[in-house]
Amino acid sequence: MSHSNPEPVIIQSPRGGPLSAAFIGCGGTGCNILAEGELPAEGIRIAISSEPDTMASLKAGKRMVASARELESNALISAKALRLAGSEFEKELAVALEGSDIAFMLAGLGGLSGGWGAVVGARAASVSRGMGFCVASIPFSVEGGTRKDRAAAQLRALMQVADATLVIPNDMILAEAPNIPINRAFRVMNSVLASPVSLLLKSVGKDDIGQVRALLSAGKVLAMDSAEWDRENAEFAVAELLGKSRWLDLKSRQAKSAILFVEGRGLYDDLMELGKSFSRVTGNGCPLIVASAGERKAGLRVTAVVGF
Numbered sequence: 001m002s003h004s005n006p007e008p009v010i011i012q013s014p015r016g017g018p019l020s021a022a023f024i025g026c027g028g029t030g031c032n033i034l035a036e037g038e039l040p041a042e043g044i045r046i047a048i049s050s051e052p053d054t055m056a057s058l059k060a061g062k063r064m065v066a067s068a069r070e071l072e073s074n075a076l077i078s079a080k081a082l083r084l085a086g087s088e089f090e091k092e093l094a095v096a097l098e099g100s101d102i103a104f105m106l107a108g109l110g111g112l113s114g115g116w117g118a119v120v121g122a123r124a125a126s127v128s129r130g131m132g133f134c135v136a137s138i139p140f141s142v143e144g145g146t147r148k149d150r151a152a153a154q155l156r157a158l159m160q161v162a163d164a165t166l167v168i169p170n171d172m173i174l175a176e177a178p179n180i181p182i183n184r185a186f187r188v189m190n191s192v193l194a195s196p197v198s199l200l201l202k203s204v205g206k207d208d209i210g211q212v213r214a215l216l217s218a219g220k221v222l223a224m225d226s227a228e229w230d231r232e233n234a235e236f237a238v239a240e241l242l243g244k245s246r247w248l249d250l251k252s253r254q255a256k257s258a259i260l261f262v263e264g265r266g267l268y269d270d271l272m273e274l275g276k277s278f279s280r281v282t283g284n285g286c287p288l289i290v291a292s293a294g295e296r297k298a299g300l301r302v303t304a305v306v307g308f
Helices: 027-035 070-077 087-096 114-129 147-162 171-176 182-203 209-217 234-242 268-282
Strands: 007-011 021-026 044-049 060-067 104-109 131-138 162-167 222-229 257-263 288-292 300-307
Touching: 007 268, 021 027, 021 087, 021 114, 021 182, 027 044, 027 060, 027 104, 027 114, 027 182, 027 268, 044 087, 060 087, 060 104, 070 087, 070 114, 087 114, 104 114, 104 182, 114 131, 114 147, 131 182, 147 162, 162 171, 162 182, 162 209, 171 182, 182 257, 182 288, 182 300, 209 257, 209 288, 209 300, 222 268, 234 268, 234 300, 257 268, 268 288, 268 300
Parallel strands: 007 288, 021 044, 021 104, 044 060, 104 131, 131 162, 162 222, 257 288
Antiparallel strands: 222 300, 257 300
């Protein structure tokens, strides 16, 4: 994709009908997200875990049990074999994903079944020809080195096989609400992980997904943050706030692509102005999609997903 200041692409409503989606909850975090009911109602639900008890009460169409060692060995198969299922487990998962436009892998990296399960899910999505979009948390800074090292290895594997890998630091919650109890922090993080899934499915249709897939694939890893403004000049103010985000870190990292999910005014000119303002903030005019994701009573809320 060229970085020669292209015009933002505007999606005011999903084109071509709603996407057929699959939600794959991987490990404890992913299964909790499936259980908590914040994902869209429509879509295939698949749970992957090495602990059957974790999935016992889940409302999932398919529950898949594999040992953590099996998931890890399958996940680390060479990316050269990406179009071929690496095991019977992966083949079964790929068959379950057939017909889905997009598969969301939901996981916490650093554990045993979650991160490796997400890699296997991304490989299966590739075999089934759907888009594989992983939304994953990374460990709190206070967590041990072994967990961090494992999370880094899982992220490297995901970046090889998923079309898009959105990484959300658990520390984001502690930074925004430092006094929140740790058990509450995990529940809030699960809600944060579910939010980009809902926004994408609200705003992107079957005729849009190819363009979105190409855009997000331009970056190896994605970061996310939101900003809102309920006074005048919201398009400029929100772009400026996102430019200062520590989680996007646009001042020290070069954005390769971005998609802005806009809740609020959906007029074409407003969306275009927002896109141009954010493009200036990135400093390099990266390829950009601005998608209307619903109304608000007042002002704008914009969630930026940026590829690096």
